[in-house]
Each structure stands twice: as structure tokens, then as C-alpha cells.
Amino acid sequence: MTARTQAESPRGIPEATVARLPLYLRALTLLSDEGTSTCSSEALAVAAGVNSAMLRKDLSHLGSYGTRGVGYDVEHLRYQIAREIGLTTDRNVVVVGLGNLGQALANYAGFRTRGFRVVALLDADERLHGTVVGGVAVRPVHDLERVVADLDVAIGVLALPASAAQEVADRLVAAGVTAILNFAPTVLSVPEGVEVRKVDLSTELQILAFHEQRRSPSYLADGEPVATGVGGREEVR
Amino acid sequence: MTARTQAESPRGIPEATVARLPLYLRALTLLSDEGTSTCSSEALAVAAGVNSAMLRKDLSHLGSYGTRGVGYDVEHLRYQIAREIGLTTDRNVVVVGLGNLGQALANYAGFRTRGFRVVALLDADERLHGTVVGGVAVRPVHDLERVVADLDVAIGVLALPASAAQEVADRLVAAGVTAILNFAPTVLSVPEGVEVRKVDLSTELQILAFHEQRRSPSYLADGEPVATGVGGREEVR
DNA sequence: TAGATTGTTAATCGATTAACAATC
DNA sequence: TAGATTGTTAATCGATTAACAATC
The missing domain is CATH 3.40.50.720 (NAD(P)-binding Rossmann-like Domain)
Incomplete structure (x- = not known):
């Protein structure tokens, strides 16, 4: 009986990692199109907009597809990620x-x-x-x-x-x-x-509104301007 | 000098909480339209699709808008959240x-x-x-x-x-x-x-593909079907 | 007062990051 | 061999959840 701490089934890949695999795939495709055949975790991380430590950690859940001192083969890694996501079949x-x-x-x-x-x-x-x-x-x-x-x-x-x-x-x-x-x-x-x-379009705008508000000048000057009709009903049409 | 552990500025509301405020707002609007004037954290949590402990924790970042033993005034809470998000101004x-x-x-x-x-x-x-x-x-x-x-x-x-x-x-x-x-x-x-x-539409589909793959029968039977053209370039148009 | 429900504390869980030994 | 870079461990950080004292 081995204690299993993580929510990891045999093939258990953390949800946060799964959500980033498509980003890596896109970045690899970009690199491939540029003619890059090998890349370091650092270069790929920059292309994907993440920290390189996180990238390596993520990839480690899939297997060992890199070469120490060298980096990753772009095409090979791209294929492995596509396979992991299940994109080898339409x-x-x-x-x-x-x-x-x-x-x-x-x-x-x-x-x-x-x-x-x-x-x-x-x-x-x-x-x-x-x-x-x-x-x-x-x-x-x-x-x-x-x-x-x-x-x-x-x-x-x-x-x-x-x-x-x-x-x-x-x-x-x-x-x-x-x-x-x-x-x-x-x-x-x-x-x-x-x-x-x-995918919730108004939610995204509302999150932006929250942040935008915190840096507009009028925010500092208190104020609880009155308004109604906020949070109304909606359709996606 | 007070040590401040969290990434919380004076008005610091955790990012995860901010992202859920719009959900609460929508749920409150729904309740309001149904004519509900008061609701418990449990009822609101169900309407928003979250755990009630998390809801109360989230709301606690905004202030104390509930009444113990009673619950929340729907209209009042709705207004407070709208104000917090910054929706009182267009x-x-x-x-x-x-x-x-x-x-x-x-x-x-x-x-x-x-x-x-x-x-x-x-x-x-x-x-x-x-x-x-x-x-x-x-x-x-x-x-x-x-x-x-x-x-x-x-x-x-x-x-x-x-x-x-x-x-x-x-x-x-x-x-x-x-x-x-x-x-x-x-x-x-x-x-x-x-x-x-x-908002990344293909990424969302790819995440779904990953999960869908893990329960389709063919997944168990190993197989690395070959395919190319995966992870292609795209436009939003 | 008894029952209900909040707001908060403490425990757990998971995700991110730094650091480094392994190794090309 | 010396330099580079991975894969992994351990530390940190933040988010979720359970539990309960406060209080209506």
C-alpha cells in the first residue's frame, strides 16, 4: 500500500499542467515554423510566456523528452505533447x-x-x-x-x-x-x-473592470456613485 | 513594521476571489429576479456553483455584509459586489x-x-x-x-x-x-x-480533448496513431 | 432560549518557484 | 574536461475546505 498524496492517477497530470500543454504546443509550432530544431526550456518558456522552472516541471509529468546540456528537439516534443493531449486523432x-x-x-x-x-x-x-x-x-x-x-x-x-x-x-x-x-x-x-x-465573456470584462478601477484616479477619491441595472440578464446570441 | 505574508495590498483581494465575484453577481441577479430578498451562503453557493465555505471566505474579503442566523440581503450584497468590481460606472x-x-x-x-x-x-x-x-x-x-x-x-x-x-x-x-x-x-x-x-478558443477545445481521450475505449488499448498538421497556425477572424 | 448561519481560524491541498545534482 | 541544461527535490506560496465560535 503506497500512500498517494497527489490527486494523481497512474497517468495523473495536474490540471494546471494540462491547461498549459496547448500553449507549449503553439510555441513549439511557432519555433518549428521559424526553422528552429532544438530549444532550451528557457527559450520555450519565453515563447509560451511562462517561467522555465514551471515548464520543466510540467514536461516532467509527460516523460523525459529533453537532453541535459542540449535542450529539446522541437519536432519530437511537439509530437509528444500533441499525443498526450490526444490531438493525433481528429x-x-x-x-x-x-x-x-x-x-x-x-x-x-x-x-x-x-x-x-x-x-x-x-x-x-x-x-x-x-x-x-x-x-x-x-x-x-x-x-x-x-x-x-x-x-x-x-x-x-x-x-x-x-x-x-x-x-x-x-x-x-x-x-x-x-x-x-x-x-x-x-x-x-x-x-x-x-x-x-x-468561456464567459462578460465575466472576463468584469475582471478587467475590477483591475482597471484600481488604478483610475477617481478610485482614490472614494465615491460610491449610484447606478442600477448592474449584473443584468444575458444571452449568448 | 508588520510582516505581510499575502500578496495583499490594503484593499488586497485575492485574484481567485476577484474572478468569482462576477459569478456571485450573476447568481444574485437571478435570485433577485425570482423575487428572493434574502439568501444563505449555502443557497447562493449552489446558484453560483461553488462551495459555501469558499463563498463566505470570498465575501469576507469585501466586508461583513451578512447577518448571522439570517443570511444575506440579495439586493444589498448585489450592490456591494457591483461596487467592488467597479460596475457602478459604465x-x-x-x-x-x-x-x-x-x-x-x-x-x-x-x-x-x-x-x-x-x-x-x-x-x-x-x-x-x-x-x-x-x-x-x-x-x-x-x-x-x-x-x-x-x-x-x-x-x-x-x-x-x-x-x-x-x-x-x-x-x-x-x-x-x-x-x-x-x-x-x-x-x-x-x-x-x-x-x-x-480567451483562447482552441486551447479550451484542446483541454477538453485531453479529458475526453482519457475515457474513450481506444485510449486503454495503447496506440500512438500517427498524424501530422497538429498544433497549426491560426487566426482569430 | 434554541436554531440558524455568518465570519474566521486552522488544516489541507495543490501549484509555483528556486536551487541543484545528474548528465549530456 | 568545462559548460550547459535537464529533471527533480525541497521550499514557498496561495487557494480551498472543514470546523466552529460568535451572534443574530
Whole structure:
């Protein structure tokens, strides 16, 4: 019986490390494009915008892919990280909700080049049905279960009003999807084992507002200016 | 001389707490709309999707706004959090880059209802100049400095290709902007005192891919399927 | 007063960083 | 061999959680 302190399963990679692997991948791609074949942890750390000690620590969770005194082979490390993330196989994505944001996502070229295929678009508004966005026809949300099964969808992207998000998430989960990217400004509850990432645009602006406030001149001069309508309701559309 | 352990200035609120304040604000708005006038930390925590101990700890950084044995007054707490974040005053936002994502952001209703006014849109493509998106006319990026000064812009949103992001960020900073929301998939370097938040769509999908991979059947069966073109270059457009 | 719930303390946990022995 | 740089250990730091005294 070995005591295991960390939340590390056999293949346990800390969550914070996982979140940085894509940054390293991008930095390596950049270096590769520049024709760099070898790089030190220091150089890669700068390119990724992190501390080199952290980078080495992160990479140590994947294995020993560097050479002491030399550094890392750019192509090799890039492949190893891509494999670790699971990008050596393409993944199929369904986007639900084709308002402004959903359309932008459906058109986003960055997904394709990274191994994500938007294979289906769903929207509740029947006026959109049949229209083509980014080369894919919009279908009724009613088709969700069929689409997930037939097109082998691995990831669901929710770009719809907060009021509809939970129901669609439930259906995605029931259909077997275990990864959801949620742009709707609402808390989703999903069963254990389903991974949800949240992108919340107003939250980001609010965090910026907080910091911005702390350095504007008027902040020092106290003041609790009155205002209402703050924190209003919202949709992602 | 008092030793100060935490990275807490007089008004020091931990970064993790700041990032959750917008969630609490939203949850309170929801409760308020339902007609709830008082709530416990437990109820609010559930609505915000966090642990109630963490919620109370977070709120304790702002002050003592609850009543033991009773809970929190929804409206009062909502106001206090809004004030803390700095939402009692509207903030002006410029969006740079009006590709699909930029247009979606310019149209995003959630900003308005939260005290953010998109007052200017800039794009390098002159075919877009003069077109109106979300009620605001697109202007040349050349106007950046004038726009920031004349329209009192507090926050810059970058929705442009990675290759252009650093240059525009530099100009925003030089013009006095201290808060940037960056959708371009690149590391921005900015001087001390400037706050950058990053939203990276492919990174989010990659993190999901990692987790999704760990529970798909084929993962157990080893396998290092070969593939290339992974981690490619990208634009936000 | 008895029950409820906050605000805070202390314990735990995880993530970051510095430092350095291992080794190319 | 001397210089460079990794991978790892140990120290630090910050964030989360449990527990409970304070108090409505």
C-alpha cells in the first residue's frame, strides 16, 4: 500500500499542467515554423510566456523528452505533447446555437487546423434550418441525438441562451458526449465524468473592470456613485 | 513594521476571489429576479456553483455584509459586489478586428446590460470602413489613438490575427489603455500595471480533448496513431 | 432560549518557484 | 574536461475546505 498524496492517477497530470500543454504546443509550432530544431526550456518558456522552472516541471509529468546540456528537439516534443493531449486523432464537434457567436465559432479556422472538425450545427430557430455556415448546414436541435450518434460527435459547443443551455447539455450527455464547451452564461450541472469548460465573456470584462478601477484616479477619491441595472440578464446570441 | 505574508495590498483581494465575484453577481441577479430578498451562503453557493465555505471566505474579503442566523440581503450584497468590481460606472470598450468573432462581440448584448459600452470598432480592412456593426461604424485602425482619447476608452478587445495583436496592444497601452481582453492566440507582452485577460478558443477545445481521450475505449488499448498538421497556425477572424 | 448561519481560524491541498545534482 | 541544461527535490506560496465560535 503506497500512500498517494497527489490527486494523481497512474497517468495523473495536474490540471494546471494540462491547461498549459496547448500553449507549449503553439510555441513549439511557432519555433518549428521559424526553422528552429532544438530549444532550451528557457527559450520555450519565453515563447509560451511562462517561467522555465514551471515548464520543466510540467514536461516532467509527460516523460523525459529533453537532453541535459542540449535542450529539446522541437519536432519530437511537439509530437509528444500533441499525443498526450490526444490531438493525433481528429475530433468531431457540434455547435448548438447559431447566433452571432455560434456563427463565428462555426467559421473559426483555428479549430480545423488543430484537429477539430465542426461536423454539425444545430439551432432552434427554424428560419436558420438549411442555411449553410462554414460549409455545414444548420439543422433543428431536434436532431441532436441522431447527429451525435451518426457523426460520432466527441465535443459539444454551447452558444445559446442561458435559459436553454442546461436542457441541451443534458441531452448531449445522455447522447454520450463527455466534453462540453459552454459559452452560455450559466452554471451547468453535469454528472461526474463529464468535463465542462466555460468561456464567459462578460465575466472576463468584469475582471478587467475590477483591475482597471484600481488604478483610475477617481478610485482614490472614494465615491460610491449610484447606478442600477448592474449584473443584468444575458444571452449568448 | 508588520510582516505581510499575502500578496495583499490594503484593499488586497485575492485574484481567485476577484474572478468569482462576477459569478456571485450573476447568481444574485437571478435570485433577485425570482423575487428572493434574502439568501444563505449555502443557497447562493449552489446558484453560483461553488462551495459555501469558499463563498463566505470570498465575501469576507469585501466586508461583513451578512447577518448571522439570517443570511444575506440579495439586493444589498448585489450592490456591494457591483461596487467592488467597479460596475457602478459604465466603461467604454473598443473592439479591434471585425472578423466573425469581432462582429459577434460587437453585437453581444451581454456587454451592454453589464455596464460595458462598445463605443468604437476598428479594422485594418478598408472595405469594412463605414459599415455599421451593432450600431457602431467601423473605422480604420489608424484612428486608434484618437478613438481612445476622444471616447475615453477603458478596455480594448483584440479579435484580430495573432500577427497583428502585439502591435495593436502596444498602441493601446501607449494611448493609456490598461485593460485588454485578448482573443488572438498569442502571448502578449505588456508593461507592469496593464492587465491582460486571454480567451483562447482552441486551447479550451484542446483541454477538453485531453479529458475526453482519457475515457474513450481506444485510449486503454495503447496506440500512438500517427498524424501530422497538429498544433497549426491560426487566426482569430 | 434554541436554531440558524455568518465570519474566521486552522488544516489541507495543490501549484509555483528556486536551487541543484545528474548528465549530456 | 568545462559548460550547459535537464529533471527533480525541497521550499514557498496561495487557494480551498472543514470546523466552529460568535451572534443574530
